[in-house]
Amino acid sequence: MAKNKKTGEAVVGKWDLSAGDEGFDAEKVQKREKIKHIVKNVLVYTFLTICAVLAFLPFYWMIISSLKVEEEFRESVPTFFPHTFQWKNYWMIFHQVTSASSTSATFGRILANTLIVGLLSTFLGLVIIVITAYAFARMEFKGKNILFAVMLATMMIPGELFTASNYITVAKLQMTNSYTVLILPFLVSVYYIYLLRNNFMQIPNSLYQAAKIDGLSDMGYLLKVMIPLTAPTLISITLLRFIGTWNSYIWPRLVNMQQWQMITNWVTGGFVDRVQPDGFCLYPSGNGSDYGTTPLDTLKMAAVCMVSLPLLILFIFCRKYIMRGVSKSGTKG
Amino acid sequence: MTENEKDMIEAEPQPEAPKKKHNRFVQYFINLGARIKGWFVDKWLAVKDVFKKKPKDEYAYSGPELSKGEKFRRGLKSQSGWLFVAPALILMAVFTFYPIIAAFINSFKIDYSSTTGAFKGWGFDNFVHVLTGDTGTAGANxxxxxxxxxxxxxxxxxxxxxxxxxxxxxxxxxxxxxxxxxxxxxxxxxxxxxxxxxxxxxxxxxxxxxxxxxxxxxxxxxxxxxxxxxxxxxxxxxxxxxxxxxxxxxxxxxxxxxxxxxxxxxxxxxxxxxxxxxxxxxxxxxxxxxxxxxxxxxxxxxxxxxxxxxxxxxxxxxxxxxxxxxxxxxxxxxxxxxxxxxxxxxxxxxxxxxxxxxxxxxxxxxxxxxxxxxxxxxxxxxxxxxxxxx
Structure with missing residues (x-):
């Protein structure tokens, strides 16, 4: 225990027991506390501001770089606001065709691929997750518990172990270069089944019996009672699955040619100032700024914006659901 | 399995005071054997627990005796959960369960060709090559x-x-x-x-x-x-x-x-x-x-x-x-x-x-x-x- 320096009496916390007759200077203590408080606050706010700036900086840099002229981007001292806005960067990446061959794809095609695969795999996946979770939560059949345990056990195995075998499987089934191959292998998600089953099991059984007495079938009960009650979880799952498809990279690259790939594959390409059929290019040769076939960082940043901004917007609007889902599952899709 | 049962299994192989004092090594192996046995008994009890008959459902059918056909029909209906899990199960069989087995088997095949399925024999060659970096290509190490x-x-x-x-x-x-x-x-x-x-x-x-x-x-x-x-x-x-x-x-x-x-x-x-x-x-x-x-x-x-x-x-x-x-x-x-x-x-x-x-x-x-x-x-x-x- 701390002791008072002068009198040697015990000090309990901030209160000096011996201070009674000498006068306990409340004002002094208060002042000291106040200064301490201010110093602490200044430090904390400075620290948080630095962190916030660093967290946001890459996004800001991505956006301003995508609007810069390539010469400005390459200036030896970087500018933090573009002198001239080059919106044509975006025009260029939309019309970018990686090569003249028929296997190359434009942005439109890639976006269509991503949206089709994303919507289909999200919807079908949700149907499978819901009915499987329902069966595990509400139905009785032989071997249910063993089956569920086996399914859960597969979660411990890293998904990368499956990739090589699945690649051989889809090649044998001749499913490559199609949407099917992007959708089928990832339809079942054991974790979401587990999550939804637990949600379903929290719904009291009396509700089921009441619905039965009112003449509702099992399917009707699932659709009219269970799904509305677990809607928040279902929305989280939907969003996370869609984001997962949006970010999928390696599987499309392995099994599909460019035409059938997804948006993340597209963004890894090198974007160059290619002369368009009508003769347009951003940096025509002859005025000292001919970049030829070197990939341009400004164009790349424009592509990066196209991939990142939808995610950012989705995050801002659906933050509640996404965070709930992620904090439960610890994964992003 | 309750904690009590677990304690019983662990306590069983070791009586309070061994009558004959063994050599330290012998005692070690005796203990080891007892622990291994305990491990198996443990697992066996867990397995038995899974297959233990559930207490009768209070809402179960308790009407008059049913005909054989009706019994079969109801039995089949009670298994309709399998129908619900079938899509997930089929997909998992192809894209999850099979790949696990295939990965284990194929990794021991020497010179395995994925297109023809041909291989030269069994062994640890793949692992040796992977660990020594001797893969014969300019791939990763x-x-x-x-x-x-x-x-x-x-x-x-x-x-x-x-x-x-x-x-x-x-x-x-x-x-x-x-x-x-x-x-x-x-x-x-x-x-x-x-x-x-x-x-x-x-x-x-x-x-x-x-x-x-x-x-x-x-x-x-x-x-x-x-x-x-x-x-x-x-x-x-x-x-x-x-x-x-x-x-x-x-x-x-x-x-x-x-x-x-x-x-x-x-x-x-x-x-x-x-x-x-x-x-x-x-x-x-x-x-x-x-x-x-x-x-x-x-x-x-x-x-x-x-x-x-x-x-x-x-x-x-x-x-x-x-x-x-x-x-x-x-x-x-x-x-x-x-x-x-x-x-x-x-x-x-x-x-x-x-x-x-x-x-x-x-x-x-x-x-x-x-x-x-x-x-x-x-x-x-x-x-x-x-x-x-x-």
């Missing part, structure tokens, strides 16, 4: 990938957890504009790892023509203020130390770690911050009454209360780190630096799948699996000992 993965994981995960802890403590201690800070700090939450990797690469990249340097990048400019010469952070084959047959691309390690800390922070802050918010305020009030200092409160109340979350973050972070891939590809391109100098274990698998050398891919994936299992096992051992206060 397994040991290099393993070292990269371990270094990156075991630096970036603790670092980002510590930083997240600091930020959450700071965030928890302020009252004004807390929400605004929270929103901005969570922004990097949902990002495309490849896309943002490309953005980070531009911070570090030196752009130069054969004749002159155009820009050295923001980071090098800032370092230049302190008199540090420009470093080739991104360019393949630059800024490496060699260590035997390994290369240590230290500059690329730093870039990757910075990027991974940045992208890993929001999730960790979310978990830690919400854990701190849910600590009962009474503890803090009690500490205030007792006159505890800020540090004491932090180390004696906050830290123990969020210990489960910290260990959860460390474990999931390490698991995720062992499987990292897209961050490195985003930063250094599809060849992961020059000739896979920054390769990770997952990158190794994909590299050999693309090269069509499935045997090595299978062997590599099996080794990744074993490593992850070891980490899971260690984690289980550690977390069992820890007490939680909630």
């Amino acid at each position: 397994f040991v290099q990938c393993l070292v990269n993965t371990l270094v990156l994981t075991f630096i970036s995960v603790p670092l980002s957890t510590l930083l997240a802890l600091l930020i959450s403590v700071a965030l928890n201690s302020i009252k004004r504009i807390q929400k605004a800070y929270q929103t901005i700090l969570f922004l990097p939450y949902l990002t495309n790892a490849l896309a943002m990797g490309a953005v980070f690469a531009t911070f570090f990249k030196i752009i130069e023509t054969p004749s002159y340097t155009e820009t050295v990048g923001i980071v090098n400019i800032v370092l230049g203020w302190f008199g540090i010469r420009p470093i080739y952070w991104i360019r393949g084959g630059a800024e490496v130390w060699t260590l035997g047959s390994l290369t240590i691309p230290w500059a690329k390690y730093i870039v990757t770690i910075i990027y991974e800390v940045w992208s890993g922070l929001p999730f960790k802050i979310l978990i830690l911050f919400s854990a701190m918010q849910s600590i009962n305020k009474q503890y803090y009030d009690a500490a205030k009454v007792d006159g505890a200092s800020r540090w004491t409160v932090l180390w004696k109340i906050t830290a123990p209360m969020i210990m489960p979350q910290i260990s959860y973050l460390l474990v999931t972070g390490i698991m995720g780190g062992m499987k990292q891939y897209s961050a490195v590809v985003g930063l250094f391109g599809e060849t992961m630096g020059q000739a896979y100098e920054m390769g990770t274990m997952v990158g190794y698998l994909y590299n050999y799948i693309e090269l069509g050398q499935m045997g090595y891919a299978f062997a590599g994936s099996l080794m990744l699996f074993v490593i992850i299992m070891i980490i899971t096992f260690i984690n289980n051992k550690i977390t069992k000992k820890r007490t939680t206060y909630r």
Whole structure:
């Protein structure tokens, strides 16, 4: 225990027991506390501001770089606001065709691929997750518990172990270069089944019996009672699955040619100032700024914006659901 | 199985006082045998528990005796759950269960060809080739990938957890504009790892023509203020130390770690911050009454209360780190630096799948699996000992 320096009496916390007759200077203590408080606050706010700036900086840099002229981007001292806005960067990446061959794809095609695969795999996946979770939560059949345990056990195995075998499987089934191959292998998600089953099991059984007495079938009960009650979880799952498809990279690259790939594959390409059929290019040769076939960082940043901004917007609007889902599952899709 | 039963099994093989004193080695083996037997009895009881008949359902049918046909019909109907799980089960059989078995079998096939299915024999050749790096192609080197993965994981995960802890403590201690800070700090939450990797690469990249340097990048400019010469952070084959047959691309390690800390922070802050918010305020009030200092409160109340979350973050972070891939590809391109100098274990698998050398891919994936299992096992051992206060 701390002791008072002068009198040697015990000090309990901030209160000096011996201070009674000498006068306990409340004002002094208060002042000291106040200064301490201010110093602490200044430090904390400075620290948080630095962190916030660093967290946001890459996004800001991505956006301003995508609007810069390539010469400005390459200036030896970087500018933090573009002198001239080059919106044509975006025009260029939309019309970018990686090569003249028929296997190359434009942005439109890639976006269509991503949206089709994303919507289909999200919807079908949700149907499978819901009915499987329902069966595990509400139905009785032989071997249910063993089956569920086996399914859960597969979660411990890293998904990368499956990739090589699945690649051989889809090649044998001749499913490559199609949407099917992007959708089928990832339809079942054991974790979401587990999550939804637990949600379903929290719904009291009396509700089921009441619905039965009112003449509702099992399917009707699932659709009219269970799904509305677990809607928040279902929305989280939907969003996370869609984001997962949006970010999928390696599987499309392995099994599909460019035409059938997804948006993340597209963004890894090198974007160059290619002369368009009508003769347009951003940096025509002859005025000292001919970049030829070197990939341009400004164009790349424009592509990066196209991939990142939808995610950012989705995050801002659906933050509640996404965070709930992620904090439960610890994964992003 | 109840605790009582467990105790009984463990106690059974060892009677209170052994009559004859054995030699120490003999006693060791006797004990070992008893433990092995105990282990089996344990598992057998667990299996029996699964198959134990459930107590009769109170809503079960209890009407008059049914005809055989009716009984069969009802029996079949009671199994209709299988119909509901069938789609998931079929898909999993093809894309989950089969691949597990196939990976185990195929990794032991010598010179396995994925197109024809032909192979020369059985053995550990794939594993030997993978470990010695003797794969006969210009693909990634397994040991290099393993070292990269371990270094990156075991630096970036603790670092980002510590930083997240600091930020959450700071965030928890302020009252004004807390929400605004929270929103901005969570922004990097949902990002495309490849896309943002490309953005980070531009911070570090030196752009130069054969004749002159155009820009050295923001980071090098800032370092230049302190008199540090420009470093080739991104360019393949630059800024490496060699260590035997390994290369240590230290500059690329730093870039990757910075990027991974940045992208890993929001999730960790979310978990830690919400854990701190849910600590009962009474503890803090009690500490205030007792006159505890800020540090004491932090180390004696906050830290123990969020210990489960910290260990959860460390474990999931390490698991995720062992499987990292897209961050490195985003930063250094599809060849992961020059000739896979920054390769990770997952990158190794994909590299050999693309090269069509499935045997090595299978062997590599099996080794990744074993490593992850070891980490899971260690984690289980550690977390069992820890007490939680909630």
